[in-house]
Amino acid sequence: xxxxxxxxxxxxxxxxxxxxxxxxxxxxxxxxxxxxxxxxxxxxxxxxxxxxxxxxxxxxxxxxxxxxxxxxxxxxxxxxxxxx
Numbered sequence: 128x129x130x131x132x133x134x135x136x137x138x139x140x141x142x143x144x145x146x147x148x149x150x151x152x153x154x155x156x157x158x159x160x161x162x163x164x165x166x167x168x169x170x171x172x173x174x175x176x177x178x179x180x181x182x183x184x185x186x187x188x189x190x191x192x193x194x195x196x197x198x199x200x201x202x203x204x205x206x207x208x209x210x211x
Contacts (some may be wrong), residue, residue: 132183137188146158181200186198
């Protein structure tokens with residue numbers, strides 16, 4: 128599929144705020160990402176709105192009902208060269 132993900136600071140802060148638990152370590156973070164991020168991206172793939180050779184920019188905006196907001200852009204030739 129050749130899909131790259133990029134999370135901004137707002138998205139990372141949201142993940143940590145909603146899932147970090149010093150008692151359990153990283154396990155709650157992994158569960159949160161699987162439940163909220165992986166599920167949402169899977170729906171995008173199934174729905175056909177996440178084409179091959181894309182970059183998905185992920186952010187979180189307060190007061191938006193979904194946990195994450197996605198922007199999907201095609202990879203450029205420069206992106207392809209950086210990946211190699």
